[in-house]
Amino acid sequence: MSAAAPERTTARAGDLLDVDRALGDEERLIAETVRRFVGEHVLPEIEGWYERGVFPRELVPELGRLGVLGMHLTGHGCAGASAVGYGVACRELEAADSGLRSFVSVQGSLAMFPIWRYGSEEQKRRWLPGMAAGELVGCFGLTEPDSGSDPASMRTSARRDGRDWVLNGRKMWITNGGLADVAVVWARTDDGVRGFLVPRGTPGFTTRDIHRKMSMRASVTSELVLDDVRLPEDAVLPGVVGMRGPLSCLDEARFGIVWGVVGAARTCFETALSYARTREQFGRPIAGFQLTQQKLVDMAVELNKAALLAHHLGQLKDAGALTPEQISFGKLNNVREALRIARTARTVLGANGISSEYPVMRHANNLESVLTYEGTNEVHTLVLGHALTGLRAFQ
Amino acid sequence: MNIVVLVKQVPDTNSERRLTDSDHTLDRASADVVLDEINERAVEEALRLQEAHGGEVTVVTMGPDSATDALRKALSMGADKAVHLSDAALHGSDAVQTARALAKVIGTVEGVDLVLAGNEATDGRMGAVPAMVAEVLGLPALTHARKVEVDGSTVRVERETDEGVAFVEAALPALVSVGEKINEPRYPSFKGIMAAKKKPVTTLGLADAGIDAAEVGLANAATTVVEAAPKPPRSGGQKVEDAGDGGVRIAEFLAAQKLI
Ligand SMILES: Cc1cc2nc3c(=O)[nH]c(=O)nc-3n(C[C@H](O)[C@H](O)[C@H](O)COP(=O)(O)OP(=O)(O)OC[C@H]3O[C@@H](n4cnc5c(N)ncnc54)[C@H](O)[C@@H]3O)c2cc1C
Ligand SMILES: Cc1cc2nc3c(=O)[nH]c(=O)nc-3n(C[C@H](O)[C@H](O)[C@H](O)COP(=O)(O)OP(=O)(O)OC[C@H]3O[C@@H](n4cnc5c(N)ncnc54)[C@H](O)[C@@H]3O)c2cc1C
Numbered sequence: 001m002s003a004a005a006p007e008r009t010t011a012r013a014g015d016l017l018d019v020d021r022a023l024g025d026e027e028r029l030i031a032e033t034v035r036r037f038v039g040e041h042v043l044p045e046i047e048g049w050y051e052r053g054v055f056p057r058e059l060v061p062e063l064g065r066l067g068v069l070g071m072h073l074t075g076h077g078c079a080g081a082s083a084v085g086y087g088v089a090c091r092e093l094e095a096a097d098s099g100l101r102s103f104v105s106v107q108g109s110l111a112m113f114p115i116w117r118y119g120s121e122e123q124k125r126r127w128l129p130g131m132a133a134g135e136l137v138g139c140f141g142l143t144e145p146d147s148g149s150d151p152a153s154m155r156t157s158a159r160r161d162g163r164d165w166v167l168n169g170r171k172m173w174i175t176n177g178g179l180a181d182v183a184v185v186w187a188r189t190d191d192g193v194r195g196f197l198v199p200r201g202t203p204g205f206t207t208r209d210i211h212r213k214m215s216m217r218a219s220v221t222s223e224l225v226l227d228d229v230r231l232p233e234d235a236v237l238p239g240v241v242g243m244r245g246p247l248s249c250l251d252e253a254r255f256g257i258v259w260g261v262v263g264a265a266r267t268c269f270e271t272a273l274s275y276a277r278t279r280e281q282f283g284r285p286i287a288g289f290q291l292t293q294q295k296l297v298d299m300a301v302e303l304n305k306a307a308l309l310a311h312h313l314g315q316l317k318d319a320g321a322l323t324p325e326q327i328s329f330g331k332l333n334n335v336r337e338a339l340r341i342a343r344t345a346r347t348v349l350g351a352n353g354i355s356s357e358y359p360v361m362r363h364a365n366n367l368e369s370v371l372t373y374e375g376t377n378e379v380h381t382l383v384l385g386h387a388l389t390g391l392r393a394f395q
Numbered sequence: 396m397n398i399v400v401l402v403k404q405v406p407d408t409n410s411e412r413r414l415t416d417s418d419h420t421l422d423r424a425s426a427d428v429v430l431d432e433i434n435e436r437a438v439e440e441a442l443r444l445q446e447a448h449g450g451e452v453t454v455v456t457m458g459p460d461s462a463t464d465a466l467r468k469a470l471s472m473g474a475d476k477a478v479h480l481s482d483a484a485l486h487g488s489d490a491v492q493t494a495r496a497l498a499k500v501i502g503t504v505e506g507v508d509l510v511l512a513g514n515e516a517t518d519g520r521m522g523a524v525p526a527m528v529a530e531v532l533g534l535p536a537l538t539h540a541r542k543v544e545v546d547g548s549t550v551r552v553e554r555e556t557d558e559g560v561a562f563v564e565a566a567l568p569a570l571v572s573v574g575e576k577i578n579e580p581r582y583p584s585f586k587g588i589m590a591a592k593k594k595p596v597t598t599l600g601l602a603d604a605g606i607d608a609a610e611v612g613l614a615n616a617a618t619t620v621v622e623a624a625p626k627p628p629r630s631g632g633q634k635v636e637d638a639g640d641g642g643v644r645i646a647e648f649l650a651a652q653k654l655i
Contacts, residue, residue: 026469026588033582033589079585089585 064134
């Protein structure tokens with residue numbers, strides 16, 4: 001292959017190990033379809049959305065038509081794709097922007113999944129088909145102003161009043177909060193933590209979007225305020241009591257992150273590679289300098305290792321054998337390395353690296369959020385530390 | 396209404412495309428291959444006609460084993476079934492042989508009312524196969540359609556040419572080739588992708604389709620590509636230094652090239 005147009009060679013450069021050879025026909029077609037979708041509908045606009053801090057709400061029904069929303073679930077309008085299929089979709093979405101993948105993760109894995117897994121037939125019928133179609137948006141309220149890495153310390157409570165439930169409390173940093181037609185809110189009850197489906201417009205339930213963000217700007221992040229919110233008896237998810245409920249949802253979403261960040265890292269790497277091959281200093285392309293090659297090679301090696309790890313976890317998940325510790329392994333490694341790749345790519349671009357004409361700084365900024373949400377780097381380290389030593393270091 | 400769509404797998408126009416050194420046929424191994432975009436539009440048109448008039452959509456391709464990916468894509472978009480003509484003896488067939496072979500395959504599909512094709516494949520670019528297929532099958536050929544309508548047993552087409560638009564019609568069964576402006580093809584939905592693997596794909600060899608091996612393939616082709624030269628690289632172009640009259644000089648240049 002000649003050195004001519006970088007974009008013609010980078011697709012393979014981003015997959016040096018040919019990890020995608022392991023994809024099945026459907027998975028390959030899913031990846032290709034999402035890649036084309038973001039190429040046509042997202043990439044031409046994303047810088048503007050990011051700078052203005054808007055989420056492209058109008059894309060939600062399109063994502064529904066495509067079948068991305070809740071694609072790994074079955075029935076109720078969901079596509080029933082494999083875990084690997086879900087993974088490649090997340091990867092291609094996040095190759096465009098982490099905010100878009102966050103939307104899809106929250107909708108499918110954090111809002112639809114608990115309804116699908118723990119909801120009553122009636123709850124599933126009411127919410128899932130509309131959410132799969134992108135007509136209804138969901139959010140997941142676990143984090144609170146004073147309860148982040150230690151969600152069991154939550155204060156939001158639900159008490160019985162006759163047959164009704166009454167919820168009080170606040171949720172913070174909630175993706176899709178301001179857009180959501182239904183919020184899955186986790187609250188403590190006398191029996192333990194339970195999940196509640198809170199429809200938009202319920203008296204006492206308000207949301208406030210968080211605007212002053214330097215990261216994840218093309219994504220809606222909100223505060224949920226629950227002030228004597230009265231809900232009927234059937235608003236509670238009947239199938240789960242205790243922290244196992246929200247934690248199982250997070251495992252689903254983290255799996256998507258393990259794949260998604262490979263996409264973000266790939267975009268950064270490809271951008272750096274093509275830039276380095278065309279940018280000349282001291283009379284030659286900077287890609288010809290050994291120090292730059294060291295960066296490119298380190299990025300490529302970590303990118304490909306991350307892709308392999310994602311595939312491996314996908315195969316385990318499809319075999320029904322994936323453990324929470326393995327997901328922590330994937331989240332810890334892949335987000336950390338993706339962020340490193342983004343930062344290294346930024347240096348390769350020099351001053352252009354900080355410009356929004358290139359996607360690198362946007363990805364790097366987004367990945368700072370991804371590093372924190374769904375369990376911070378430190379928390380996943382301690383989860384693995386516990387798995388290795390049998391000793392809990394976080395309490 | 397039963398529709399057959401002729402679809403071809405071609406090298407991705409974004410990848411580097413080459414002919415093999417040995418026999419000047421397309422080097423399929425070195426490029427990413429995709430369902431030709433014009434054929435996505437033909438499939439889209441078939442699905443829209445099906446949505447309006449019912450019936451079945453069958454996609455047909457002649458190509459190597461890998462061409463099943465192109466069929467799968469069409470099935471994921473919503474086509475009902477697929478027929479794949481695949482035989483090593485077909486390698487290097489020219490347009491006439493291709494058309495004859497495709498006509499045989501269309502003959503294996505029951506009750507065909509309409510055959511849809513792209514007006515020109517992005518690799519071979521003969522732009523001849525659809526009309527040739529129509530000729531072999533004795534069907535009216537309505538080519539370069541930018542709009543297709545079916546009304547009872549009549550198909551009406553807006554045929555776009557450099558000179559203008561012609562409004563033509565024919566009685567079904569007929570063959571229509573579509574141009575780029577016909578529609579925007581849908582994305583395969585994930586449900587469609589999952590459903591596609593359960594849809595029937597019939598693979599035919601030469602004998603199954605009733606094709607004589609002596610009539611197809613490079614050795615028996617009426618035409619031979621004897622030599623091929625790559626396009627010369629683009630030259631640097633012409634630079635206009637703006638000394639206050641830049642606009643005028645660019646306009647003069649464009650006028651001289653008959654571009655404005
Ligand atoms: C863009 C964005 C979107 C989000 N979306 C959602 C959402 O949709 N739903 C939702 O519920 N939440 C959401 N979150 C919240 C996110 O999950 C939390 O921010 C995260 O769990 C960390 O909590 P915290 O911010 O309170 O940090 P803290 O828990 O206060 O942590 C601060 C620092 O202390 C460290 N730390 C804490 N405990 C320990 C320990 N035991 N040992 C070592 N170090 C420790 C952490 O690792 C971190 O570095 C989102 C956050 C962001 C930024
Ligand atoms: C560089 C090069 C030069 C060539 N020169 C000649 C030549 O001079 N004379 C000659 O006869 N052949 C030539 N060929 C071979 C010819 O292009 C192929 O045989 C081809 O199958 C028919 O032409 P096309 O693909 O250009 O079809 P077009 O006529 O451009 O295709 C139009 C439509 O026909 C349908 N169609 C075409 N092929 C298939 C297929 N295999 N399966 C299903 N549907 C199909 C599709 O709907 C397509 O959109 C050449 C090939 C190459 C690569």
